[in-house]
Amino acid sequence: MGRVAGAQGILGWVKLKTYTEFADSLADFPVWWLGDDKHPWREMTVEKFALQSKGLIAKFPGCNDRTGAEKFKGLLVAVPRSSLPQQAEDEYYWADLIGLEVVNVAGESLGMVDNLMDTGANQVLCVRGASGEILIPFIASAIKQVSLTDKVIRVDWAADWAEKH
Numbered sequence: 001m002g003r004v005a006g007a008q009g010i011l012g013w014v015k016l017k018t019y020t021e022f023a024d025s026l027a028d029f030p031v032w033w034l035g036d037d038k039h040p041w042r043e044m045t046v047e048k049f050a051l052q053s054k055g056l057i058a059k060f061p062g063c064n065d066r067t068g069a070e071k072f073k074g075l076l077v078a079v080p081r082s083s084l085p086q087q088a089e090d091e092y093y094w095a096d097l098i099g100l101e102v103v104n105v106a107g108e109s110l111g112m113v114d115n116l117m118d119t120g121a122n123q124v125l126c127v128r129g130a131s132g133e134i135l136i137p138f139i140a141s142a143i144k145q146v147s148l149t150d151k152v153i154r155v156d157w158a159a160d161w162a163e164k165h
Contacts, residue, residue: 002026002077004034007069008057013048014069016056016077019094024051026058026077033078041078092146094123101152102127102136105144108159110134125153 002018018026026032027049035041048059063069087093094116102110102125111129116138118124123138136142136157145154 001029001032001079002056004072004075004077005055006073007066010066011059012063012065012069013050013057013059014063014072015054016058018056018077023055024049026056026079027051029079029083031079031083033080034072034075035078036074036076039075092148096148097125097146097153099151100146100148102129102134102155102157103152104155104157104159106158110136110155110157110159113153131159 001020002016005015005017007013008015016026020026030046032044032046033041034044044060046058047061050057060072063072084093097113097116100113102113104110109129111127111134113125114128114133115126116123117126125136125138125143127134127136134157136155142155142157143153144156145152147153
């Protein structure tokens, strides 16, 4: 859902880089999980939020100075899956797509979804395969089927598209 970008001011607030559709979406969740590969995940109650021109800032209980806030820098922000709204049939959370196999209409495996990015115009699947990284726009003309059950995304995309264009 986001990442703690660093300390904000001297009173214990943290700046957040959000990965949500709207900058203030994290404010809808009063309890977060903070952690990463090097730090164990822990539940954190959010004391206060504020939306500023540069994004969302938050304050955690007991964090009252810049030194305390800096300890959170770099940690990822997650929320319990059960607290997320139900998606419509043709909508997906990015986390659900990461790790899915991508297969084109010719039946060729292009690799696995490694990441997604938002270009502003649309989202893009970053697919890691044997031939390197392939970027596929997440648009109706390219994405033919997403099956979370089968863990596969079927695309209208040639394996050698980048070489042809």
